[in-house]
Amino acid sequence: MKKALVLAAALLASAPMLASAQFAKNEDAIRYRQSALTVMSRHFSLIASTVRGERPFNAAEVQANADVVAMMSHLPWIGFVAGAETKATKPEIWKDPAKFKEAADKLQTETAKLQAAAKTGELAKIRTSFGAVGQSCKACHDNFRNQP
Amino acid sequence: MKKALVLAAALLASAPMLASAQFAKNEDAIRYRQSALTVMSRHFSLIASTVRGERPFNAAEVQANADVVAMMSHLPWIGFVAGAETKATKPEIWKDPAKFKEAADKLQTETAKLQAAAKTGELAKIRTSFGAVGQSCKACHDNFRNQP
Numbered sequence: 001m002k003k004a005l006v007l008a009a010a011l012l013a014s015a016p017m018l019a020s021a022q023f024a025k026n027e028d029a030i031r032y033r034q035s036a037l038t039v040m041s042r043h044f045s046l047i048a049s050t051v052r053g054e055r056p057f058n059a060a061e062v063q064a065n066a067d068v069v070a071m072m073s074h075l076p077w078i079g080f081v082a083g084a085e086t087k088a089t090k091p092e093i094w095k096d097p098a099k100f101k102e103a104a105d106k107l108q109t110e111t112a113k114l115q116a117a118a119k120t121g122e123l124a125k126i127r128t129s130f131g132a133v134g135q136s137c138k139a140c141h142d143n144f145r146n147q148p
Numbered sequence: 149m150k151k152a153l154v155l156a157a158a159l160l161a162s163a164p165m166l167a168s169a170q171f172a173k174n175e176d177a178i179r180y181r182q183s184a185l186t187v188m189s190r191h192f193s194l195i196a197s198t199v200r201g202e203r204p205f206n207a208a209e210v211q212a213n214a215d216v217v218a219m220m221s222h223l224p225w226i227g228f229v230a231g232a233e234t235k236a237t238k239p240e241i242w243k244d245p246a247k248f249k250e251a252a253d254k255l256q257t258e259t260a261k262l263q264a265a266a267k268t269g270e271l272a273k274i275r276t277s278f279g280a281v282g283q284s285c286k287a288c289h290d291n292f293r294n295q296p
Contacts, residue, residue, distance in 0.1 A: 032190050035183035042180050
């Protein structure tokens with residue numbers, strides 16, 4: 001949580017240097033954000049398997065996965081620079097940046113809660129927070145991502 | 149550092165469930181490890197720019213980037229499953245797994261030191277640790293990665 005705040009503060013601090021200073025080419029921005037989302041998705045899926053009982057519950061493993069998910073939830077957004085559209089991106093990302101940021105903020109809030117729940121080592125709490133993260137993933141995908 | 153240890157312990161704990169239990173397809177393993185390496189590389193490059201004086205020194209930003217680098221240093225290795233070769237992978241990854249693991253361990257040790265240096269907020273310390281991380285990147289690439 002503290003680490004997430006430090007990260008958020010640092011990213012905010014670097015926000016004025018977005019776009020060109022951040023990425024040499026749009027394809028670098030695309031690769032970066034897709035990579036952060038791939039890592040997040042992977043570790044979230046591992047928690048999903050645990051929550052669904054398909055994977056034995058290992059509290060330390062869930063905590064490590066939740067830590068990765070929480071950290072990754074701060075990263076992809078800087079990669080959505082103007083001009084870096086793909087088949088997956090809806091125009092709303094750039095047309096309504098406030099709403100897009102709200103979705104990112106929501107994800108960060110929920111992944112921090114999942115991280116806190118994971119630290120308790122209680123599967124019931126993890127399951128609840130997991131569900132809230134999943135909803136924030138889905139809401140953002142519904143509004144801003146074309147389905148493959 | 150503590151977080152890195154928790155993560156390492158958790159990954160160790162899940163080690164017996166490698167390969168098929170970890171990734172449905174080899175291409176998933178490849179995409180995952182490449183993504184973790186892309187995220188690590190990106191944040192390491194941002195520190196590089198600071199160390200080289202091309203980017204203003206912002207201690208909180210360097211710390212956040214070092215946190216990402218340290219966390220990512222634990223992730224890619226599980227994606228090097230048997231059969232998941234690419235043009236970039238040398239056969240030595242699978243022929244000499246002990247040496248490959250040693251290279252990964254070295255990276256983790258050095259990125260933890262970089263993380264600790266970043267916490268001091270002292271650019272000279274960051275520069276020294278940055279160099280050591282860079283050397284461990286290079287050593288691993290020299291031994292295990294085909295140059296593009």
